[in-house]
Amino acid sequence: MTPSTILLLLVPPILWAGNAVTGRLVHALVPPMTFNFLRWAIALVLLLPLAGHVLRPGSEIWPLWRRFAVMGLLGIGCYNALQYLALQTSEPINTTLVGSSMPVWMMVVGTLFFGAKVQRSQVLGALLSICGVLVVLCRGEWQQLLALRLRPGDVFMLLATVLWAFYSWMLVRPRESATLRADWSAFLLTQVAFGSAWAGLFTAAEWTFASPRIHWGWPLAAALLFVAVGPSIVAYRCFGAAIGRVGPSVASFFVNLTPLFAALLSAAFLGEPPHLYHALAFALLVGGIVLASARRTAVAAPEA
Numbered sequence: 001m002t003p004s005t006i007l008l009l010l011v012p013p014i015l016w017a018g019n020a021v022t023g024r025l026v027h028a029l030v031p032p033m034t035f036n037f038l039r040w041a042i043a044l045v046l047l048l049p050l051a052g053h054v055l056r057p058g059s060e061i062w063p064l065w066r067r068f069a070v071m072g073l074l075g076i077g078c079y080n081a082l083q084y085l086a087l088q089t090s091e092p093i094n095t096t097l098v099g100s101s102m103p104v105w106m107m108v109v110g111t112l113f114f115g116a117k118v119q120r121s122q123v124l125g126a127l128l129s130i131c132g133v134l135v136v137l138c139r140g141e142w143q144q145l146l147a148l149r150l151r152p153g154d155v156f157m158l159l160a161t162v163l164w165a166f167y168s169w170m171l172v173r174p175r176e177s178a179t180l181r182a183d184w185s186a187f188l189l190t191q192v193a194f195g196s197a198w199a200g201l202f203t204a205a206e207w208t209f210a211s212p213r214i215h216w217g218w219p220l221a222a223a224l225l226f227v228a229v230g231p232s233i234v235a236y237r238c239f240g241a242a243i244g245r246v247g248p249s250v251a252s253f254f255v256n257l258t259p260l261f262a263a264l265l266s267a268a269f270l271g272e273p274p275h276l277y278h279a280l281a282f283a284l285l286v287g288g289i290v291l292a293s294a295r296r297t298a299v300a301a302p303e304a
Contacts, residue, residue, distance in 0.1 A: 006240040009254040010161040017261035019231035020092035020144040021269055023084045026223045031212035032084035035224075040076055042228035044192050051186035061190050064176055067184040067195045071178040072177050076166035077197025081202055082160035090153025092266050093278055097136045101287045104129040115168050129288030133158075135281040184240045188233070212294040256286050 026035065052060055061068055086095045104126045106164055110116030136154075174181060181187050206212055214220070221236035242254075 005242065005245050006239045008245070009239040010257070012227060012242075013255055013258040014236040015230040015262050016255075017092070017096060017258050017265055018256055019227050020083070020087065020258075020262050021265040022223050022227055023087040023121050024092050024270060025267075026220055027084075027088050027219045029215040029217075031203075031210070032088060033199070033202045033205055033206040034212060035227075036076075036081040036084050036213065037203040038194065038224050039080070039227045039232060040196045040199055042224060043172070043232040044189070046228065046233060047185055047192060049187040049218065051189045052164060054180070054183075054186040054190055060177060060180060061110050062189065065169070065194075066177060068190050071170055071200075072191050072196075073198045074170075074192030075191060076164050077165045077202060079160045080254055081199060082156045082163070086153035086156040086160065088281050089151050090157065091272050092262045092270070093158060093259055093272070093274055094136055095153065095157045096153060096262040097278065097281050097285065098133055099161050100256055100259055100282075101133045101288075102161050102164055102168070104288065105162050106168050108272030109162065109165040113166070114173070114294060125288040127288070128141075128221050128291060129285050131289030132281040132284030135277050184237055188236055191233075204296060231248075259285075 023032075023035070035254070053059070083095060083099070107116070107118060107122050107126055111118050176187075180190075207281065239255075259278075263278060266272040
């Protein structure tokens with residue numbers, strides 16, 4: 001755990017928290033599906049010089065194009081679009097806290113659909129993390145659970161988290177070669193290429209069935225540049241390098257700092273200070289994830 005390793009571990013959650021705050025900042029400037037498409041389209045252009053060869057005819061990805069199409073749909077097309085949709089009505093700290101329950105949904109999805117075995121510690125961790133999510137959903141007022149009315153953003157983020165669990169299981173059980181997975185830019189570009197196509201379809205539907213508007217200007221341009229470079233490329237590269245140094249288990253625990261950074265950034269840029277129930281939810285989620293992650297393979301961090 002050298003200073004450079006700690007920096008590699010801290011950069012991804014900071015950037016992913018910044019992505020949530022940025023999505024909230026520009027939610028009135030650009031429709032969520034369109035913002036997601038523009039983000040990944042820019043990232044695609046930036047990645048092409050690094051690994052464009054992986055998209056050429058005869059590349060090893062084409063026999064597995066259906067697999068990459070599904071991964072692009074779940075990881076880029078759905079997860080990120082639903083996160084931006086959630087930020088239309090929910091605060092960044094809420095969305096990142098709900099998203100932090102992903103290891104629990106990973107366990108549930110693995111048990112129900114992938115034949116994974118469940119340990120007692122994982123069940124206890126799941127119950128603890130679910131309590132943390134409930135704290136967020138009821139805003140710390142337990143009596144509201146009797147007449148709970150979820151915000152649309154909470155529902156969208158829960159759905160995004162469940163879909164990411166399916167995506168994570170596809171990563172845990174790879175079919176592509178180790179050479180492709182070792183080349184971070186090629187592996188990312190493959191998913192971004194297919195994911196951008198899905199994001200484009202969702203954007204077309206958004207403009208067909210709604211009446212969206214884009215308010216072009218420097219604020220939106222800066223936001224797009226940040227989310228395309230920082231959370232999409234730099235964070236992914238740092239997370240991969242950190243895993244190479246300390247392993248996935250340690251790296252995944254640092255990802256749990258995302259809600260903490262989201263709270264700090266929200267207070268600084270949005271004037272949305274955290275509340276006491278956020279701290280309680282954070283403690284419950286981290287405690288649950290520690291239990292649920294015991295003696296099991298760490299899951300992939302969201303490409304937030």
